[in-house]
Amino acid sequence: xxxxxxxxxxxxxxxxxxxxxxxxxxxxxxxxxxxxxxxxxxxxxxxxxxxxxxxxxxxxxxxxxxxxxxxxxxxxxxxxxxxxxxxxxxxxxxxxxxxxxxxxxxxxxxxxxxxxxxxxxxxxxxxxxxxxxxxxxxxxxxxxxxxxxxxxxxxxxxxxxxxxxxxxxxxxxxxxxxxxxxxxxxxxxxxxxxxxxxxxxxxxxxxxxxxxxxxxxxxxxxxxxxxxxxxxxxxxxxxxxxxxxxxxxxxxxxxxxxxxxxxxxxxxxxxxxxxxxxxxxxxxxxxxxxxxxxxxxxxxxxxxxxxxxxxxxxxxxxxxxxxxxxxxxxxxxxxxxxxxxxxxxxxxxxxxxxxxxxxxxxxxxxxxxxxxxxxxxxxxxxxxxxxxxxxxxxxxxxxxxxxxxxxxxxxxxxxxxxxxxxxxxxxxxxxxxxxxxxxxxxxxxxxxxxxxxxxxxxxxxxxxxxxxxxxxxxxxxxxxxxxxxxxxxxxxxxxxxxxxxxxxxxxx
Amino acid sequence: xxxxxxxxxxxxxxxxxxxxxxxxxxxxxxxxxxxxxxxxxxxxxxxxxxxxxxxxxxxxxxxxxxxxxxxxxxxxxxxxxxxxxxxxxxxxxxxxxxxxxxxxxxxxxxxxxxxxxxxxxxxxxxxxxxxxxxxxxxxxxxxxxxx
Numbered sequence: 001x002x003x004x005x006x007x008x009x010x011x012x013x014x015x016x017x018x019x020x021x022x023x024x025x026x027x028x029x030x031x032x033x034x035x036x037x038x039x040x041x042x043x044x045x046x047x048x049x050x051x052x053x054x055x056x057x058x059x060x061x062x063x064x065x066x067x068x069x070x071x072x073x074x075x076x077x078x079x080x081x082x083x084x085x086x087x088x089x090x091x092x093x094x095x096x097x098x099x100x101x102x103x104x105x106x107x108x109x110x111x112x113x114x115x116x117x118x119x120x121x122x123x124x125x126x127x128x129x130x131x132x133x134x135x136x137x138x139x140x141x142x143x144x145x146x147x148x149x150x151x152x153x154x155x156x157x158x159x160x161x162x163x164x165x166x167x168x169x170x171x172x173x174x175x176x177x178x179x180x181x182x183x184x185x186x187x188x189x190x191x192x193x194x195x196x197x198x199x200x201x202x203x204x205x206x207x208x209x210x211x212x213x214x215x216x217x218x219x220x221x222x223x224x225x226x227x228x229x230x231x232x233x234x235x236x237x238x239x240x241x242x243x244x245x246x247x248x249x250x251x252x253x254x255x256x257x258x259x260x261x262x263x264x265x266x267x268x269x270x271x272x273x274x275x276x277x278x279x280x281x282x283x284x285x286x287x288x289x290x291x292x293x294x295x296x297x298x299x300x301x302x303x304x305x306x307x308x309x310x311x312x313x314x315x316x317x318x319x320x321x322x323x324x325x326x327x328x329x330x331x332x333x334x335x336x337x338x339x340x341x342x343x344x345x346x347x348x349x350x351x352x353x354x355x356x357x358x359x360x361x362x363x364x365x366x367x368x369x370x371x372x373x374x375x376x377x378x379x380x381x382x383x384x385x386x387x388x389x390x391x392x393x394x395x396x397x398x399x400x401x402x403x404x405x406x407x408x409x410x411x412x413x414x415x416x417x418x419x420x421x422x423x424x425x426x427x428x429x430x431x432x433x434x435x436x437x438x439x440x441x442x443x444x445x446x447x448x449x450x451x452x453x454x455x456x457x458x459x460x461x462x463x464x465x466x467x468x469x470x471x472x473x474x475x476x477x478x479x480x481x482x483x484x485x486x487x488x489x490x491x492x493x494x495x496x497x498x499x500x501x502x503x504x505x506x507x508x
Numbered sequence: 509x510x511x512x513x514x515x516x517x518x519x520x521x522x523x524x525x526x527x528x529x530x531x532x533x534x535x536x537x538x539x540x541x542x543x544x545x546x547x548x549x550x551x552x553x554x555x556x557x558x559x560x561x562x563x564x565x566x567x568x569x570x571x572x573x574x575x576x577x578x579x580x581x582x583x584x585x586x587x588x589x590x591x592x593x594x595x596x597x598x599x600x601x602x603x604x605x606x607x608x609x610x611x612x613x614x615x616x617x618x619x620x621x622x623x624x625x626x627x628x629x630x631x632x633x634x635x636x637x638x639x640x641x642x643x644x645x646x647x648x649x650x651x652x653x654x655x
Contacts, residue, residue, distance in 0.1 A: 167568060173555075173556060176555040176556045183552065194530075194545060195531070197530075226574055226578060389617065390616050391626060395610075395612040395627065396609070396634070398589070398608070403634065403644070407645060412593050412594050412596070412597055416594070423586065433516075448548075453542075
């Protein structure tokens with residue numbers, strides 16, 4: 001068995017004491033990041049990339065640390081969903097629907113355990129799926145030439161814009177803004193500067209970490225000041241935590257179904273964890289015989305979306321590692337991490353640097369076990385951390401964002417640019433324009449152009465070459481479908497509203 | 509009257525036209541390819557213009573924009589962050605961080621005394637974390653004053 005021997009090699013790296021400590025630290029920090037409202041997985045990983053880079057961690061250690069944070073944030077998101085009715089991050093939104101009503105009925109402990117186990121099941125199955133499917137997809141990806149890659153990037157932008165946003169034009173605009181920013185700097189083919197306006201700092205292009213931290217973390221500060229921290233209701237009490245075995249047995253079917261749906265949603269480029277948890281919840285609800293109890297504290301309504309979002313988080317790693325195309329905002333950030341570490345994802349990664357891939361996969365498995373242990377018996381610790389007041393937390397996060405970029409680049413110009421991206425992110429959020437396509441555009445822009453130009457070199461300027469192979473044609477059709485179909489499907493996929501918060505709970 | 513989307517759309521069209529103008533000035537060198545360094549920027553600018561026109565013609569309902577005092581608060585936050593970006597190099601980590609974190613804390617939670625304590629605490633705490641424990645290359649005080 002190829003997979004098992006590869007996995008054994010990965011585990012031998014992942015279980016070394018140093019890596020294990022990094023995984024545990026990553027899981028702990030990640031769960032906190034996920035639990036705190038307003039600090040999602042993308043945000044958290046983005047903040048930590050420059051710091052782990054300046055620490056001088058080697059590629060595997062940095063990867064283990066930050067993917068542990070990524071998985072941890074996926075677990076953590078449920079805590080504030082259940083206790084506060086505030087999704088800790090976007091994918092955890094569906095968990096509020098039944099999790100918060102359960103907490104209102106005095107079953108907060110049960111909801112936390114069920115969702116923790118569901119997270120484990122989802123993430124574990126998705127990691128197994130990643131092991132099985134990623135090498136296979138990597139073999140297919142060998143046949144990809146420049147025309148196929150160009151079509152693949154189109155597919156990522158189109159599905160992200162079509163499925164992830166409510167207005168196609170705005171998503172396309174966001175992607176184009178990102179691509180436009182990516183063009184800044186020296187042109188690789190000719191060596192000529194583009195859009196630098198004589199500014200030396202721009203010769204290397206805009207650092208994607210600056211853009212990511214600005215668009216996610218700095219924009220969040222402006223947003224938070226405006227909302228006056230309204231969303232940071234604190235002061236939760238939690239009784240003794242017991243493991244509700246009976247409830248776990250009842251929800252095991254929901255967990256497995258949710259994992260399957262979530263994994264598939266995660267593998268699709270551009271879909272990601274939010275869609276995974278949404279589809280898992282809707283699927284579970286429509287399959288249930290007691291539809292009415294959903295939204296009123298049905299444990300299966302907690303188990304399905306949690307399994308779904310964690311499975312999607314794992315599934316999203318499949319296209320990211322094999323094709324270099326991220327499936328969601330957070331995987332876009334992980335792609336940024338790989339590029340920072342000089343690791344180019346793609347089919348070659350599996351043959352040339354198997355130790356990176358397999359130690360990553362092994363550490364995901366290890367992180368999962370650590371997270372289960374942390375999130376079920378130790379959940380009270382995280383509940384305590386939720387009560388850090390916003391007026392300490394937010395300035396702290398801001399300063400960490402600046403320290404990260406400063407220690408990475410050491411230039412005020414980059415920090416000012418980060419603040420500028422923060423303003424852009426704030427305005428875009430106000431106008432309901434998604435920011436993830438901007439990030440994706442900045443990340444993929446140069447290789448997208450590069451592939452287009454190489455395709456044209458191969459075909460000697462014949463544009464029909466882009467549609468000449470069956471794989472490319474299939475990707476183009478999928479891209480157009482992904483962009484257009486949601487317009488018609490939107491009517492059927494209305495998101496259910498959040499349960500009403502009991503106003504007395506939010507006063508402090 | 510819906511304004512937000514339309515104003516943004518117009519801004520983007522202006523920027524895209526400037527982008528095209530700037531792209532037309534990109535020089536090609538002797539070792540070029542059939543596409544050249546200008547075509548892709550032109551395509552991107554085209555998409556920006558097209559989508560901006562859609563935003564102007566079919567805008568979404570307006571969000572509530574901050575006004576009056578809140579706009580002032582956001583301007584203060586922006587000024588603090590920009591000033592911090594400029595100050596951290598010459599003045600070191602501790603002093604600018606205490607001021608910036610303190611101001612942000614005051615903006616979020618009110619109560620000046622509490623905010624000042626939070627600012628100083630965060631400044632010292634983060635310095636210890638990053639410099640002493642994690643070993644990042646930060647300078648604590650203005651150059652020539654130690655640390």
